[in-house]
Amino acid sequence: MSAVEFELLVAAVLLVLGPVAVFLRRMSWVSxxxxxxxxxLCALIASxxxxxxxxxxxxxxxxxxLGLPWIGSHFQFDALTAFFLVILGIGGAVVSLYGIGYGRHEHDPxxxxxxxxxxxGAMTLVLLAADAFTFLLSWEVMSLLSWALVLTHHQETNTRTAGYVYLVMAGFGTMALLLAFGLLAGSDGHYAFDTMRGAVRSPTLAAVILGLMLLGAGSKAGLVPLHVWLPLAHPAAPSHVSALMSAVMTKVAIYGFIRVVFDLLGPSAWWASPVVILMGALTAVFGIxxxxxxxxxxxxxxxxxxxxxxxIFAALGLAMAFRANGLTAAAALAFTAALFHVFNHMVFKSxxxxxxxxxxxxxxxRDLDQLGGLIHRMPITSFLVLVxxxxxxxxxxxxxxxSEWLMFQAVLMSPAIPQDALQLMIPAAGGLLALAAxxxxxxFVRIYGIGFLGRARSPAAQTAVDVDxxxxxxxxxxxxxxxLAxxxxxxxxxAISPVAKAVLGGQLPLQTHEAWFMIxxxxxxxxSYSGMLVxxxxxxxxxxxxxxxxxxASHRLRRAPAWDCGFPDPTPATQYSAGGFAQPLRRVLGTNILGAREVVxxxxxxxxxxxxxxxxxxxPIWHNIYSPMGAVVIYVATKMNGLQFLTIRRYLSLVFLLLIALLVGLMLWA
Amino acid sequence: MGTLAFDIAHLLAGGLLLVSFMMIYQDRMFALLHVFAFHAVVLSLSVAWQAYNQGAPHLYVTAAIALVFKAAIIPIALRRIVKQLGVHREVETVVGVGVTMLAGIGLSALSIVLMLRVTAHADAFAREDLAFALSVVLLGLLMMVTRRNAVSQVVGFMSLENGLILAAAGAKGMPLVVEISVAFSVLIAFIVIGVFLFRIRERFDSVDVTAIDDYREVHR
Structure with a gap:
């Protein structure tokens, strides 16, 4: 049995397992x-x-x-797919292990x-798909299933809003992907990735496809300004699903981007890369x-x-910039940094x-201002979260x-690029990335300090106990x-080097023979850098x-009340609050960028x-882009509402006039 | 295709267009039905002539369907319906006949200019035939749009469909012409039923036939 058959089989079993759960719902051990x-099964996928x-x-x-007649469904298993299968497999396996314990607390499992x-299973299929139809179908199934998972706690209004926004954005993203694949397939309709790979395209067409991929994959991954659904939907799901969505599903989106832009499109024009780099860098700063x-x-x-x-997108943009100029080694460096960060983010975000x-x-x-002091009550969890x-x-x-060190090494390679614009822009983007870091x-000092250190701010935090x-x-x-990583x-x-070799034709030198685990x-x-030495x-x-x-000092230790600034009021509210900790940065950066206001x-x-x-x-993205867009949609829809109550004759007239307009257009154009 | 054969086909196709104009001009219901029957006869002649010329016996089936259904059964059935339902014998138009005729001339000109321009490399007869067919289709649509009466809308739709069959029969080697014409006939049957149900619902707020019976009881 070849690898692709095996992975497909596992994916099929995973897909079937959902309905099986419904049949077994009466059993106590179903969860x-x-x-x-x-x-x-995820562990099998990863291995x-x-x-x-x-x-x-x-x-x-x-x-x-299966699928479209005469075309069938194509599947592949190559280095790129394998890497992301490892990401999916590890993430899925560990999160499922967590789910065994966490799922017990679920109200309606x-x-x-x-x-x-x-x-x-749907995410696995996205990674295995090798033609546009299979890819889009699996992508859409993945979106819909994750939407259903987001709506687990549908009784809460916020969750329903999140689900709605997510559904709209997912539909928009799939539409962009559909158009991108349409352009990739060309008028002859070559849906298989193999035939798309060989096609010759004009730079403009390639740039349009790249733009559509940024919209399609970017909206699933959470690129600014397409990110608005993500902070609503990811937290709304149960936590292990949040972990999967944040740690794995965004990576599937990045896989889609790499598959199309790096693999199917081939080297792009150099002027396409700054868009990706800047979008990535701005997303990083904005998000954090x-x-x-x-x-x-x-x-x-x-x-x-x-x-x-x-x-990750900034590093991918760097790889595109290097690749456009034939600097394969530097491109491999940036690409490796991106994939390394993909792995790392999967690990620590889950x-x-x-x-x-x-x-x-x-x-x-989940309110930070209700937490605090958890390090005393939940020592193991606190230590692991600290890591x-x-x-x-x-x-x-x-x-x-x-991985960030590798990426900055790639940024430092930018003087090798001949274009002045990129030479100026990449260090600036590097500065933004450093700011984001x-x-x-x-x-995270804030999250950990407010949430886990100090004294408990609520009775719930005071009585917390470590989990299963x-x-x-x-x-x-x-x-x-x-x-370990x-x-x-x-x-x-x-482990990443075969991926870089397959996608870019170049790779980093072998690292494992270096002394002191140096890279x-x-x-x-x-x-060079050695984590082991550090x-x-x-x-x-x-x-x-x-x-x-x-x-x-230990023998001089004595226990006494904490110094209370002279006020004998021991309430935990006198500690730093989450808002208080963020205040300096909110005043410096937030006032202009985020429109932060303080009213006393x-x-x-x-x-x-x-x-x-x-x-x-x-x-600000929400207020400046999405709200006006929603208002326009509502306005137009309201205006067009009257169209629902016409007579047959008027409907026919509309169709007739449109037909005449089209024919006249055709006559003038032909 | 010889010159004579070409001329005859041309004549028949042009005749179909002419009859379409006659239909637009009619403002009495029974006259309209008569002209429609004539329309179908011309169509069936045209299709039969194509069948003879192209040596395509299956087109005779299409011609026969046109003759039997559209020239005989449907007009007669519509006539009965008009009589039984007591529909107005006059066709209520939205705009005047003159304006409609002018619009029809414009549409014919549009379709001829368009078709001759788009099909520059095609066979001469196919070009003319398609231009006529498109005109017939557009005139049929025009008729549906400018008439308020359901029966004349149905007639407009059927003349539109005649144009489609003309186009299909004229293009040599077009597959499934017979099947398409049969399918369209079925579709027309549904449209006829559908339009009447719709009208009945508009008038009686129900598609329940007993509502009509009740109505007749009351107004007897």
Whole structure:
């Protein structure tokens, strides 16, 4: 059995598992059974994909007589597909493990179970599809199933709004993809990827396809300004589904972008790449600024997903810029950085969302201002979330640093590009990315500091207890992956190199034979990094410091009330609040970019009521693009409402006039 | 195709267009039905002539269908309906006949200019034939749009369909002509039924036939 047949079989079983769950709904073990089997199947998917990347097993393809007549359904299994199957497999397996524990708290488990495995199966099919029809069909099934999962808690108004916005945006994205594939197929209708790959296209047509892909894949991934649905829909789903959507489904969108833009379109004109780079960099800054302002834990994580998607797209844009100029090694560097970050983001974002889910289970709230002090009540969860927060903040020696470091190495290669415009723009974009990285660190200091440190701000947080062992095991696995990918980045880079080789024709030099687990992307004299050495240094210096503190200070420890600024009021509300922590950045950056406003209402003299400070932060994209667009749609729809109540004759007249207009147009044009 | 054969085909197609104009001009219901029957006869002659010329026996079937259904059964049935339902014997038009005729001339000119321009490389007869057919189709639509009366709308639709069959029969080697004409006949039957149901519903707020009976009881 070839790899593609095996993966297809697993995908089919996953797709069927959803309906099976409905049949088994009376059984007490259905939840554990569905999650455990989904997890096992995902592990199979990942292992076959990993075999392709590490053991270099061959590619395979398959055509099934399904779908469109005379065309059939084409499937493929190559290095790019294999890499993303690994992402999907690992994410799916670990999140399903988490689901075994988390799913028990679900109020109405069938609302998740009926769609969850099929959602995984549909994503697998997107990755395996090798013709436009199969791809779009699987894509749409994936969108619809995730929409159904978002609506799990449909009793809440916010969730219904989120579902509606998501459905509209998903429809829009699929329409853009449909048009892109239409242009790719050309007038002859070559729907198979193999025939699209060989076609010759004008640069303008290629740029239009690229633009449509940015709209289609970008709206699913969450590129600004197409991101508005993401912070609504991702947090609305149950936490393990949020983890899947944020960590895996956005990666499937990135796969679609890479498959079309890098694989099917081939090298694009150099002037196409700045658009992607700038969109990516702006998305990164914008996303993390919004994450910084957000009080809701899961929404903040969703905004952080937008930031990471921006980083990945910026790296992909860099790869396009290098590739357009034939700088294959540099293109491979940027491309590897992008895929490495895809892997890393899958790991730490699922870890963080699972952590948020555990907090939600333990305290019943996602509001940062209701949390606090969880590190005492939920020590294991808190530690694991800390690992994820450190990793996503791109601090060495964890994995986030390795991929962002690689990306900045690619940014530093920009002087090799001949075009002045790119030479000027790429360092500027690099600056934006550095800003985003710094803001990400600040945002996660805020999330962790407010949510997990300090004293509990609500009775719920005060009585929280650590979650079940399945959840902890799942989060632990991801935390271990964060550390492993951080100290052994060479192994990940080597696993990505067949993908870069297949897509770009170039790859980074082999890393695993370097001493001290060093990674050397270009040359030894230029730059190198070893996560292992950093870890050793941190371990040695921290142990030394700990020993010194213990040796000289531990016996002088005494327990006393915390210093309370002279006010004997021990209420936890005197701690930093989430809004208070964000205030400096909100005033510096938020006022202009996000339209943040602070309104202070002072009571009249003699009025004993408290003063009030109201802070509003808006997403300007929503107000400047989506609200006017919605208003226009409503206006036009209202105006056209009268068209529903015409007589047959008037309808016929409309059709007749349109026909005449078309014929006249044809006459003038022909 | 020889010159004589070409001329005869041309004459028949042009005749069909002329009869279409006659239909637009009619403002009495029974006269309209008579002209429509004539329209169908001309069509069936034209199709039969094509069948003879192209040596395509299946076109005789189309011609026969046109003759039996459209020249005989449907006009007679419509005549009975008009009589039984007590529909007005006059055709209520939206705009005056003169304006409609002028619009029809404009449409014919449009379709001839368009077709001659678009089909520059096609066979001479096919070009003329398509131009006539498109004119007939547009005149049929024009008739549907400018008449308020359901029966004349149905007649307009059927003359439109005659134009389609003319186009299909004239294009040599066009597959499934017979099947298409049969399918269209069925479609017309549905349209006729549909339009009447619609009209009945508009008048009685119901498609229940007993409503009509009740109405007749009351007004007897």
């Amino acid at each position: 554990s059974f569905i999650y455990a089997s989904s997890g096992g 076959v994909g990993a075999a392709r990347l590490v053991a270099r097993t061959g590619d395979s393809g398959l055509t099934l007589p 069938m609302r998740v179970l009926a769609f969850y495995p099929s959602f995984l 600024l919004l994450a910084m302002m957000e009080r809701d834990l899961k929404r903040a994580l969703a905004y952080s997903t937008i930031e990471n998607i921006g980083v 870890l963080l969302f699972m952590g948020a889910g555990s907090v939600l289970t333990a305290t019943g709230t 994820g927060a450190v990793a996503i903040s791109a601090l060495p020696p964890l994995n986030g640093f390795a 710094a803001l990400a660190a600040a945002a 062992r399945f959840s902890l095991m799942a989060m632990g696995t991801m935390a271990v992956l964060c550390v 951080g100290i052994l980045p060479g192994m990940v880079i080597d 050397v992307p270009i040359a030894e004299g230029r730059s 870890l050793l240094f941190i371990a040695v210096s921290a142990s030394g410091a700990a020993w010194a503190v213990h040796r000289f 209402v002072m009571p009249e003299p003699g009025d004993p009521s408290p003063a009030r400070l109201t802070v509003t932060v808006d997403d």
